[in-house]
Amino acid sequence: MSDIKFAAIGINHAHIYGQVECLKRAGAQFVAFHAIEDDLAKTFGEKFPEAKRVADPAAILEDDSIQVVVTAAIPGDRAEICLSAMRHGKDVLTDKPGMTTFAQLEEIQKVQKETGRIFSVLYSEHFEVSAAVEAGNLIAKGAIGQVVNTVGLGPHSLRLNNRPDWFFTRNRYGGILCDIASHQFEQFLFFSDAMDGEVVSASVANRGHADKPGLQDVGDAHIRTANTSGYIRVDWFTPEGLPTWGDGRLTILGTEGYIELRKYVDIAGRPGENHLFLVDKKGVQHIDCSNVDLPFGRQFLDDVRNRTETAMPQQRCYNAMKMALTAQQMAEVGTEWAQ
Secondary structure, eight states: SSOOOOEEEOOOOHHHHHHHHHHTTTTTTEEEEEEEEEHHHHHHHOOOOSEEEOTHHHHHHHHHTEEEEEEEOHHHHHHHHHHHHTTTEEEEEEEEEOOOSSHHHHHHHHHHHHHHHOOOEEEHHHOOOOHHHHHHHHHHHHTTTTTTEEEEEOOOOOOSOOOOOOOOOOHHHHOOHHHHHHHHHHHHHTEEEEEEEEEEEEEEESSOOOOTTTTEEEEEEEEEEEEEEEEEESSOOOOSSSSSOOOOOOEEEEEEEEEEOSSSOTTSSSSSEEEEEEETTTTEEEEEOTTOOOOOHHHHHHHHHTTOOOOOOHHHHHHHHHHHHHHHHHHHHSTOOOO
């Protein structure tokens, strides 16, 4: 029997399935969940019959045997769930974005410091993608020298899910750079070996969905640290002909080579996911990363046990979201979404 029990509060985004599986693979025991939506709860409960559905989140928050709370609630609601969990002495693993406003970020930092709890965001496009993990392993071994620049692309498809109304409401999902691009901001900091960075410029627009005025369907940002620069683009324009939900890519330029990741599909025709291309002085190689170990869940549970920061440094976790919120705010100046 595992020594760590966890529960879920808020299951609105399908990422909750990955969060639960991540901790279960690492040996934690999933014991309870709270969701107000009967349709979501039915599907979720069938997938995880070991977890009891509770009518009141207090049944989870006040249960001292539960050490960790995970959430993939509507993005605008996540901060309050995380704050309640930390105030009840529990560590937190939230879906991205961890929050949608600077005020929420400030309060989370304050409460995390006061309580000594762990606040962590499962940036799945890094920690749950074996090609991204292997890129980190290779760079740590010096495969491409010193990192100079990253280009992170996060195209998504609107067609594969029946999207609820909150998804198209700006203050509920947080804007495209806060929401989707938080993945790319975290990867930029990670591969730059930096705790923080600067947003140089940012833009958002609704170019193709006039019937959904709250939706931002494209956004981009230029970013930098003292030693690296980067570019991020995220969008909702994945064509119907692509056989998956998005062609997520990351190119990492180093002083002695570069790595390109095709995370979810190789449009040149190789089957499967997790394609890594390495170009260096010896030549060009394709590396299949499908069997690469994903350590995040184990590291997170070790952090819960030992009060350490091995899965992700707390400051990088915060500052990825700070950069995403900064870019979102910068992009919306003079637009219809300006707050």
